Amino acid sequence: MLARRIVIVGGGTAGWMTAAALAKLLPGRCDVHLVESEAIGIVGVGEATLPHIRAFNERLGIDEADFMASTRATFKLGIEFVNWGRIGDSYIHPFGTFGPGGGEVDFHQFWLRLKQQGIAVPDLDRFSMACTMGRMNRFALPSRDSRRLDSTFGYAYQFDATLYGPYLRTIAENMGTRRTEGRIVTVHRDGETGDVTSVQLESGERIEGDLFIDCSGFISLLLDKTLGEPFEDWSKWLLNDRATAMPCRTAGAVTPYTGVIAMPYGWRWRIPLQHRTGNGYVYSSQFLSDEDAATALIEAVEGEPIAEPRVLRFKAGRRARSWVRNCVGVGLASGFLEPLESTSIYLIQAAITALLELFPEKHISPVDRDEFNRLIDLEYDRIRDFLILHYHATERADTPYWDYCRTMEIPDSLAEKMELFRRRGRVVKYREGVFLDASWVAVYLGQRVIPAGHDLRADAPSPESLVAGMQKLATDIVSLSGAMEDHGAYLRRYCPMKDAA
Amino acid sequence: MRDVVVVGGGLLGWSAAAALRRKLPALRVTVVPLPPPADALAERIGSSLPSIIEFHRDLGMSDGDALLRANCSFRLGTEYDGWAVDRPSYVHAYDRYGQGIGTASFHIHWLRQARRGTAAPFDAFSPAAQLARARRFILPDEDPASPFAHYEYGLALDPVRYPQMMRAYALHLGAIERPAVLKGINLRGEDGFVESLALDDGAMLSADLFVDCTGPRALLRNALDSAFEDWSVWLPCDRLLFADTAPAADPSPLDHCIAHGAGWRWVAQSASRTSQGFAYASAEISDDKAARTLRGHAGADPQAAVAIRQGRRPEPWLRNCVALGDAATMVEPLEWTNLHLAHSAIDRLVAMMPDRDCAPVELWDYNRQCAAESDRARDFLALHYATSARSEPLWRHMRDTTPPPSLKHTLDLFRERGRLPFYEEETFGRDSWLAVLLGQGVIPAHIDPLIDVVPPAESERAMATMRDHIARQVPALPSQAQFLANIQRQAAR
Numbered sequence: 004m005l006a007r008r009i010v011i012v013g014g015g016t017a018g019w020m021t022a023a024a025l026a027k028l029l030p031g032r033c034d035v036h037l038v039e040s041e042a043i044g045i046v047g048v049g050e051a052t053l054p055h056i057r058a059f060n061e062r063l064g065i066d067e068a069d070f071m072a073s074t075r076a077t078f079k080l081g082i083e084f085v086n087w088g089r090i091g092d093s094y095i096h097p098f099g100t101f102g103p104g105g106g107e108v109d110f111h112q113f114w115l116r117l118k119q120q121g122i123a124v125p126d127l128d129r130f131s132m133a134c135t136m137g138r139m140n141r142f143a144l145p146s147r148d149s150r151r152l153d154s155t156f157g158y159a160y161q162f163d164a165t166l167y168g169p170y171l172r173t174i175a176e177n178m179g180t181r182r183t184e185g186r187i188v189t190v191h192r193d194g195e196t197g198d199v200t201s202v203q204l205e206s207g208e209r210i211e212g213d214l215f216i217d218c219s220g221f222i223s224l225l226l227d228k229t230l231g232e233p234f235e236d237w238s239k240w241l242l243n244d245r246a247t248a249m250p251c252r253t254a255g256a257v258t259p260y261t262g263v264i265a266m267p268y269g270w271r272w273r274i275p276l277q278h279r280t281g282n283g284y285v286y287s288s289q290f291l292s293d294e295d296a297a298t299a300l301i302e303a304v305e306g307e308p309i310a311e312p313r314v315l316r317f318k319a320g321r322r323a324r325s326w327v328r329n330c331v332g333v334g335l336a337s338g339f340l341e342p343l344e345s346t347s348i349y350l351i352q353a354a355i356t357a358l359l360e361l362f363p364e365k366h367i368s369p370v371d372r373d374e375f376n377r378l379i380d381l382e383y384d385r386i387r388d389f390l391i392l393h394y395h396a397t398e399r400a401d402t403p404y405w406d407y408c409r410t411m412e413i414p415d416s417l418a419e420k421m422e423l424f425r426r427r428g429r430v431v432k433y434r435e436g437v438f439l440d441a442s443w444v445a446v447y448l449g450q451r452v453i454p455a456g457h458d459l460r461a462d463a464p465s466p467e468s469l470v471a472g473m474q475k476l477a478t479d480i481v482s483l484s485g486a487m488e489d490h491g492a493y494l495r496r497y498c499p500m501k502d503a504a
Numbered sequence: 505m506r507d508v509v510v511v512g513g514g515l516l517g518w519s520a521a522a523a524l525r526r527k528l529p530a531l532r533v534t535v536v537p538l539p540p541p542a543d544a545l546a547e548r549i550g551s552s553l554p555s556i557i558e559f560h561r562d563l564g565m566s567d568g569d570a571l572l573r574a575n576c577s578f579r580l581g582t583e584y585d586g587w588a589v590d591r592p593s594y595v596h597a598y599d600r601y602g603q604g605i606g607t608a609s610f611h612i613h614w615l616r617q618a619r620r621g622t623a624a625p626f627d628a629f630s631p632a633a634q635l636a637r638a639r640r641f642i643l644p645d646e647d648p649a650s651p652f653a654h655y656e657y658g659l660a661l662d663p664v665r666y667p668q669m670m671r672a673y674a675l676h677l678g679a680i681e682r683p684a685v686l687k688g689i690n691l692r693g694e695d696g697f698v699e700s701l702a703l704d705d706g707a708m709l710s711a712d713l714f715v716d717c718t719g720p721r722a723l724l725r726n727a728l729d730s731a732f733e734d735w736s737v738w739l740p741c742d743r744l745l746f747a748d749t750a751p752a753a754d755p756s757p758l759d760h761c762i763a764h765g766a767g768w769r770w771v772a773q774s775a776s777r778t779s780q781g782f783a784y785a786s787a788e789i790s791d792d793k794a795a796r797t798l799r800g801h802a803g804a805d806p807q808a809a810v811a812i813r814q815g816r817r818p819e820p821w822l823r824n825c826v827a828l829g830d831a832a833t834m835v836e837p838l839e840w841t842n843l844h845l846a847h848s849a850i851d852r853l854v855a856m857m858p859d860r861d862c863a864p865v866e867l868w869d870y871n872r873q874c875a876a877e878s879d880r881a882r883d884f885l886a887l888h889y890a891t892s893a894r895s896e897p898l899w900r901h902m903r904d905t906t907p908p909p910s911l912k913h914t915l916d917l918f919r920e921r922g923r924l925p926f927y928e929e930e931t932f933g934r935d936s937w938l939a940v941l942l943g944q945g946v947i948p949a950h951i952d953p954l955i956d957v958v959p960p961a962e963s964e965r966a967m968a969t970m971r972d973h974i975a976r977q978v979p980a981l982p983s984q985a986q987f988l989a990n991i992q993r994q995a996a997r
Contacts, residue, residue: 028607028954029953029954029956030956030957031956032953032956107562107855359954360923360952360954361921361923362953362954364921364950364953368920368921368950370916370917370919370920371917371920371921374913374917374923374925419865419868419869422865423865423866423869426858426859426863426865426866427858427859427866429856429866429869431869433928456859458855458857459505459528459530459531459857460527460528460854460855460857462528462530463527463528463529
């Protein structure tokens, strides 16, 4: 069978993740050609990731320690949200469960029941391995034995996204991916079918292909500029349309979690890497000027800045379809959701996974293409609701920005979920979707969405036995975490960063 | 929520009462044991899916309780005969069919070999299917390396002793039995909630929640509304005949469903009886002729034909009245989903028990899950009709009918390259879908490219090894009668 000619438009994280996956997992099936221009530069978003990335790296046969050393990565057990429900609040959204996991009734139901009975219980995050390890700044790999308490957390990475692309580039090129440097000036289409046939570079060179992957970032060269696929605008719920980013030297401990701090007109990220800390302020230009945002960021960061603030512009939403004709959008070319829950790289990965499963043979089947679009829409829509929750579930009234968020109308799908949680702490269960029950519970409770009741099955055990069980659990979690290595020490032993080239 | 009244005295009503008392002991549970009607299929169909095992365990019952106290026996799957044309019969067992080789799942390898004409039937790679065809049974092996480790099994229930056991258990757990005849249902003026049930002795039985287990008539739930989504366009049978005969000495753990020009017939052996039946479309065959057909096969006179109307209620739970089993969803017994859907609804009811106000948002989520589950069960049943190549008018018509959108989506994707989409609340896993799709001869147009990294000769070798493993071990395993006798001997000690 003839190999299909795949043209990837754009390097960067999306482009090289796609190239490496296609080259590695569909050898002989496709001939991958990536076009990028060093002059354009990359956004390099998504320095913080979700645990799913580990499966992606494993599929590519990547050695974890080598990858972490090369991208100056740190471990990530969750995200700390500061000042969201009220100024002064802090909670961690952990990768992992509350309580020992398993069991028919969710742990938080027993916890709610005791609280509603007026019995004093520690905060819920004391019953999470990931939260406790994070607060204590410890790390160890999770146990594979699901009966053990130290198997109840997951982890992801915080890494330098500008180094992840080049790391994958080596893998892709070793597997036979061709790379051409150059700026695309024209996209040629078939007069009859409307399919894209080739891209032409400034040099005059034309690169032909059967399937085009649009990894051109916000420019969306193929989906938007060439095919005119409409954009579904979600900015009435997700107001932020700017970010200003500025790396700093690390002051203090290298935390095994990402910091997300609510600001008067948006929020600020704090992502500790081995060699520096990434910082940025995500805000709404309706409420805040770029200059004021930069000033606020400079004032807020802990360490000494190592670059000037750099502004990015975006709009929340997604293309109506991510796969149109023979063009598949991967990453920012297909949509954008702010990095509040570190979903950028996850969405790239989801698109690649779906593309691999639905990879076309000689002709693109509309059935496969529709299925791809259905899967991607599902991912975007569920993440969208989860993000909106963070803005809406707040008591903040200190700025017009938060007034808007607190009082805005939200999608029905989210309103129903919140109402269910308010009644008796129930989380709408989906088996598919990136954020599972514990994530929703963490954000609801962390942002003061407090249920009035609880699951009646949680009434079965006696309060004494529950209190004793919880005390032992919290103690076990602290002693297990305390026995672990300091996060920084673990990194220095396991994956010290390679010297800058 | 304090007081719950369950109406219906068959196995379903008592199962609901037992689950409520066991999981939510603060509730007062009263059962009005109306005898189940002839068209309540969750009561009548003895073949149950593997989910019954988990249902029993959640109640604190073991397989041994069901076997020894209620005369149940085991079942491993169903053989489908005559559904595919010019193909051998196929077995749908609750098992893994083959093991993935390299990064591609097994069925992709099977499809590639099938194209080359060298693949054995798909069910040759299911240990449970082979065990069942040989009329043998063992419990799944605890060693995960054994081929006989990954299947699940259902139970064949004794129609008399099983409900008796469940009643005794529910009473033991503190359910209250209130024998009576239902005379009327009183609704509350201000909000239309059920206020009380008028009983024949003049009493008014009130409660916070009413659970309707009265079969398709839905005596309680129909008092609130009778909205119904009809599925007859996809599931054509509207009549059932039953003929029970004496149990076989060594009951087969494999049920048998045989396609017929006007529907299909079943033979299900168990420790208590041999259940035979005929599901048919009354437009295609008269009741008399259908009865003669079944008598000819069963050697016994069938009971009077039962009319069924397939479909579901859009809202099984409305206000303070929830319909379970056939009162919520009514489907023909193909694939034996009737009791499974009822059990699943009981679990959901227990898990989602709301306050006395039965807030619409909580009921909405319950109804959403029930709908998703029922619709996918319907899809799986309709799959058998939509993909059969039989030539009689009924079957040709079914093949030409556009399937429900979710089944069409599934079939479109599968026919393209053997991929199966994910749906929430799916009763049957991937292997079950594959067993029926491939058993009925639905072959995808393309082979998934992910398989390229494994050469065909390697697939061939791995597949031969899998078959050998199964074929070598099956003859040494006990028959169902031997296995049941062993359990009884152990219990007697």
